[in-house]
Amino acid sequence: MLQAAIRLNKNKNVFQAKKNDESGSIDWELVQRCRKGERKAQYELYQLYKDRVFNIAYRMANSQQDAEDITQMAFVRVFQKIDSFRGDSAFSSWVYRLTVNICINHFRREKRKKELVVHELSELATNLKILKTNEQTSKMKPFLEKAIRALPAGYRMIFVLYDIEGYKHEEIAEMMNISEGTSKSQLHKARKELKQYLEPYLAMYQSLA
């Protein structure tokens, strides 16, 4: 089931990426119209990429407000910089690259204290016991969200892109201007840190699942 879930997620992603990019000619025409500042074209382009961009931002920020701000910044930047898109990569990867860039710059300054995160997690556990909702499958999600948010921006991004959004290391390497090897090792680092945060709640999770 786990393998299936992963595969499903990956396929979904590949499919969407292909859908946008195989129609490269359409995209290119759209890009040209955007370059002229045609608002309707900009809106079309926004429609094509907004969900991907918004999801990346949302998973990085774990906050609706921040995700909206980042998405806004990303698209404004896309339209302002669209002249510098040379067509040597897929347009989609160029868009995601800008997004990733903005996300990382947005969160890089911020430092979360580990103790604070540990405290937040234990509070969450207390509240969950009180709440006792019916759906059991996603009980761990709020914990994971909090723990992800505690990772440093760099490898949080990689975790979000690989494990949540389903990109391949190859794609991540291109988006983040790093090597595939770095992408892999940083993912490992991220997962390891998440494990440390979540281990205390594992028993609880298993009793629920």
Added chain:
Amino acid sequence: MICKNVQKNLSDYLEKKLSDSLQTRFEKHLKECPNCGAELKTLKMIVMEASSFERVVAPDSLWTRIENELEVTDEPFPTRVSNAVAELRQRLSHLFKFPVPVIQMAGVLAILVVGVFLGRTFFSTRENVNLGQQTAVQQAELKLISQRTEHYLEKSTILFLGIVNTEFLQEENSDWSTEKRVARNLLKEAAFLKGGLSRTKNERVKQLVEELELILLEIANLEEEQDIENIELVKSGIDRKGLLLKIYLHDLNPEQNLKSAKNIL
């Protein structure tokens, strides 16, 4: 099998990227070793939960926000830049003699930024001062200070451009010794200029020199170890002060620019 090796490669095991024989040996070890078994369970849980987050949807109002922001900068960027470049070239032509390599390397946009600085502060004050009665000595001093101020502004700008346009700092890329050295030299220059500028009553220019000085100080004091975050602080300082009119920077190539900053300075 050593637990350490198993745990290090758990991700690959989970994604079935190991060779068949390794995969089998891992399986065997994981069944027998409670520690590694627990590790695997946690990892599985994380990966599964992560891959099944629900998709979120951007609210409809978001496009309106983007559109509103775009309205502000709607004039096509190339037109904006070429107009500004043409105008500034004209204004700068008799005042500046940029060495050609600087123009090539930092690009016209760097000049633009310098130009905007100077256009806002320097030209107006210079004209005012020229109206007054001055001795030859005072005029000579003024001339020297203007020249050195121009130089200071130009070098600071190139330095900042390099930093602002450095994105995705990799660990191996964290040698800021050149930038720090340049910043230290510019700080010395700033000290000299401040004295001169207060004598010649160029308050606005002096203020600009001081603002730049604060940023330079941050650059000069960068700790090698915490570079990445500190650089971000420096960048945000530059942003906050609006010292670089970022609107003109869109087209600059980050790598090229950092290199050029390093070469020039």
